[in-house]
């Protein structure tokens with residue numbers, strides 16, 4: 001059974017009396033442990049698709065199954081709980097809290113969940129070491145480079161040990177070499193932690209470095 005299974009998902013936006021059909025019957029299976037890239041033109045609906053996959057957005061029609069569970073059949077509280085336990089997000093902007101250190105930012109989701117403090121900080125430190133920032137744990141976001149801040153955001157996305165990592169143009173604000181470093185890290189995290197990951201990117205070269213490639217065109221997701 002696929003870890004993530006999307007079936008016949010439709011999503012439209014209505015704005016100023018106009019309707020934009022973004023997802024038009026998307027169906028897709030993603031197996032446990034896969035590392036998938038998703039490319040598509042700006043405005044094609046990549047973020048919309050990732051938000052549906054991550055339950056941040058509920059589609060007008062269609063199903064999302066996680067390990068066989070019908071996710072959109074759950075109530076709002078159950079979906080929020082499912083999202084917290086299962087999915088880690090990385091966005092184009094790091095959204096780190098400026099007044100907290102890298103270590104505090106990474107530990108924050110675990111502390112909010114009232115996990116054990118010492119264990120949370122220990123795991124946050126381990127993750128920062130994994131992303132190559134063992135020497136930056138006490139830095140605040142303003143004292144980090146763009147690439148470093150994005151590595152902290154990646155570590156934060158991993159602190160609750162999600163089964164699935166969803167990244168929406170995580171290298172969109174970075175120069176190509178720094179971006180490749182982030183993609184390399186995503187490959188390592190996928191391989192070493194066994195996390196299933198979907199990475200939206202504009203960069204065809206980076207997309208091609210992923211084992212499976214998808215493309216979003218005209219509201220449909222196809223293998224690229």
Ligand SMILES: Nc1ncnc2c1ncn2[C@@H]1O[C@H](COP(=O)(O)OP(=O)(O)O)[C@@H](O)[C@H]1O
Pocket residue numbers: 013014015020022040041042043044045046047048049
């Ligand atoms: N909240 C919204 N309200 C109205 N239209 C939206 C909204 N969000 C996105 N759209 C439109 O939906 C389309 C897909 O957007 P998006 O998923 O962000 O594309 P991508 O991430 O591929 O650039 C775009 O045409 C965008 O303008």
Ligand SMILES: [Mg+2]
Pocket residue numbers: 046047048168
């Ligand atoms: Mg987008």
